[in-house]
Amino acid sequence: MDAGFSSYHNGGPAREQDFGRLSQTIGTSILKITQNVSSMQKMVNQLGSSTDSQELRNQLHQIQHYTQQLAKDTSVHLRDLAMLANNSGSTSPGEQRQRKMQKERLQDEFTAALNTFQAVQRQAAAKEKEMVRKAKASAGIPPFGEEKQDTLIELQDSRTYGNDQLQEQMNIRMLEEQEASIRQLESNISDINQIFKDLGALVYDQGEVIDSIEASVERTEVSVSEGASQVRQASMYQTKLRKKKCILIVIAVVVLSILIGIIVWQSK
DSSP: OOGGGGGGGGOSHHHHHHHHHHHHHHHHHHHHHHHHHHHHHHHHHHTTSTTOOHHHHHHHHHHHHHHHHHHHHHHHHHHHHHHHHHOOTTOOHHHHHHHHHHHHHHHHHHHHHHHHHHHHHHHHHHHHHHHHHHHHHHTTOOOTTOOOTTHHHHHHHHSOOOHHHHHHHHHHHHHHHHHHHHHHHHHHHHHHHHHHHHHHHHHHHHHHHHHHHHHHHHHHHHHHHHHHHHHHHHHHHHHHHHHHHHHHHHHHHHHHHHHHHHHHHHHO
């Protein structure tokens, strides 16, 4: 993990800066993964074609390895980001919601990038396997996964050296190297599956946190509802009291008018 992101345990302003920097790092990594996958797809499309070459395959394996490591690092950074988002400290509710939305957006984008990355990996493995199978079949070598370790020794013992034999041995070595690359690619695909599992566990944990937040919101809504009910009751009481006052005033005015009228009539 980068040292610049380790200060979130201490809280304070540094934690807010860490969240911003970490979000930017994750976003940049996701963009790079997407770009690499696009380049890989173009290379995979050339496998087995007239433009195929060993140099092309080496480039494919290099970019695949780099992207694999980038995916692993990004997965770790997402877990750190989730910790920062869940330990928001003194941030306002609005900022907390914004962090949550940003974190979920990055998780969705990373998941989509992983899906396309793994799909290209599977396509590359399938193509390379098929090409190795055809090459070994034409050379009379056992299929992928069934070859003997002493294939080269047997050939050396049964044949005299010559240009053709040397070239054939070079081809066999190249096929064995390709098989090793395929095994590594299949191992990388399994690693991506593990990253998916980690993401699933992370979302599950967040679900529990979200549930507790929603429960808190529901309790708050109940309190607000009860408070609003009390306010309405008080308002109704005040309204009734004002009506009673108005009625009493009207009655007093009427009685006073009657008394004044009697006094005036008697004075005449």
